[in-house]
Amino acid sequence: MNNTDNRIIVVTESMLKERIHVIRSQRVMLDFDLDEIYGYSTKAFNQQVKNNIDRFPDDFRFQLSREEVNYILRSKNLTSSWGGSRYLPYAFTEQGIYMLMSTLKGDLAVSQSIALVRLFKAMKDYLIENQTLLLQKNYFALVDKVEENSKEIKEMRESMVSKTDLSDFIKLFDQGLSNEEILILDGQPFKADEAYQKIYRSAKSKIMVIDDYIGTKTLHHLAHSKKNAKITIISDNAARPGLRLSEYNDYLTENPGRTITFLQSLHRSHDRYIVLDEGTKDMKVYHCGASSKDAGKRITTITRLSDIDDYKTTVRSMLGNPVLQLR
Numbered sequence: 001m002n003n004t005d006n007r008i009i010v011v012t013e014s015m016l017k018e019r020i021h022v023i024r025s026q027r028v029m030l031d032f033d034l035d036e037i038y039g040y041s042t043k044a045f046n047q048q049v050k051n052n053i054d055r056f057p058d059d060f061r062f063q064l065s066r067e068e069v070n071y072i073l074r075s076k077n078l079t080s081s082w083g084g085s086r087y088l089p090y091a092f093t094e095q096g097i098y099m100l101m102s103t104l105k106g107d108l109a110v111s112q113s114i115a116l117v118r119l120f121k122a123m124k125d126y127l128i129e130n131q132t133l134l135l136q137k138n139y140f141a142l143v144d145k146v147e148e149n150s151k152e153i154k155e156m157r158e159s160m161v162s163k164t165d166l167s168d169f170i171k172l173f174d175q176g177l178s179n180e181e182i183l184i185l186d187g188q189p190f191k192a193d194e195a196y197q198k199i200y201r202s203a204k205s206k207i208m209v210i211d212d213y214i215g216t217k218t219l220h221h222l223a224h225s226k227k228n229a230k231i232t233i234i235s236d237n238a239a240r241p242g243l244r245l246s247e248y249n250d251y252l253t254e255n256p257g258r259t260i261t262f263l264q265s266l267h268r269s270h271d272r273y274i275v276l277d278e279g280t281k282d283m284k285v286y287h288c289g290a291s292s293k294d295a296g297k298r299i300t301t302i303t304r305l306s307d308i309d310d311y312k313t314t315v316r317s318m319l320g321n322p323v324l325q326l327r
Helices: 013-018 031-038 041-053 066-076 092-105 108-130 136-158 163-176 189-201 216-222 247-256 308-319
Strands: 021-023 026-030 061-063 090-093 180-183 204-212 230-234 260-263 271-278 282-288 299-304
Touching: 026 031, 026 247, 031 041, 031 090, 041 090, 090 092, 189 216, 189 271, 189 299, 204 216, 204 308, 216 247, 216 299, 271 308
Parallel strands: 204 230, 230 260
Antiparallel strands: 021 026, 026 090, 061 090, 180 299, 204 271, 271 282, 282 299
C-alpha cells in the first residue's frame, strides 16, 4: 500500500493536542488530520479505509454532521488548514485510530503509528488537564467509569491462574505430594483425578473420606489405593442422585478383594476431608475445597493440614456413627 502524498508531518505532543476534538462526548481525530500524519491525500486515505470498511464500525469511525463541522471550525479556527472543503469529514475515535495502525502499511505508517502510540498517554493527560472540554457531568461520569474498569481489571488479575501457578502444579505431580496445596485447574480433569489418586495411593493402611456428596468418581479414585487399605466413607449421601447400591456392587465386581465401610455423617461436617492412616504416626488430614465426585469440573484446592491434633478426637468419634445404607 503506497502513500500518494509526500507531505510528512512530525508527530509531537503539541501537534497531537491541536488535532484532538471532542465530538459526541468522545475524543476524536479527523480524517484530514490523520491523512497528514500518514502522508496520504484525504481522498486516498479514505479509500484505504473503505477498502477495509469491515474493520471500522460506527463506534470506531463516523461522519460529522454539518453542525458539528461548523462547531469545530468556530472553536479551533480550522478554516485555513481545512480549506473550507464542502465534504463532511470522518471522525476516528481512539479505537478507530488503533485500527488504522493495523490497517495502513508501509515504513512511514509504522513509524507514525509508533509515534502516535507514544503520545496517546499525553493525549489522555491533556483531557484530564482540560476538563472544560467536557461538560462537568460527563467528565465525572468518565472518571467513575475509569475507576470501575480499574477495579474490574484488578479483580480479574487477582483471580487469574498465572504461568507460575501452573508450573508449580505440574511440578507437584512430578515430585509427589510434598507441597501443601494441590491446584486443580478447571478444564483439565485428568490432573484433578491424578491428585486424588496420588493421595489415596500414599495411604499405608487406612483411608477415611468425609464428604456428604459422593458418587461413582469417588469410588474410581479410591480404586487406586493399595489393596490392603481399609476404606471408610462417612457421608449422608446427599447428592442428587446419590451413590446407588448397584454402583457400589459394580465397584466390588471390578475391584475384587476391596470393600468399603459406609457410615452416616449425621450432618456433623460441612466441609470435606480426606484422612489417611488415622490413629498412626503417619496420620495426614487433607481439606478439600470440593467433593471428589466433581473432580475436574471446577477450580478447587486440596490442602494438607499441618496442625491436626484438634481433628484426631473428632475423626475418631465419627467412626462410631451409624451405618449408611445405600439403596
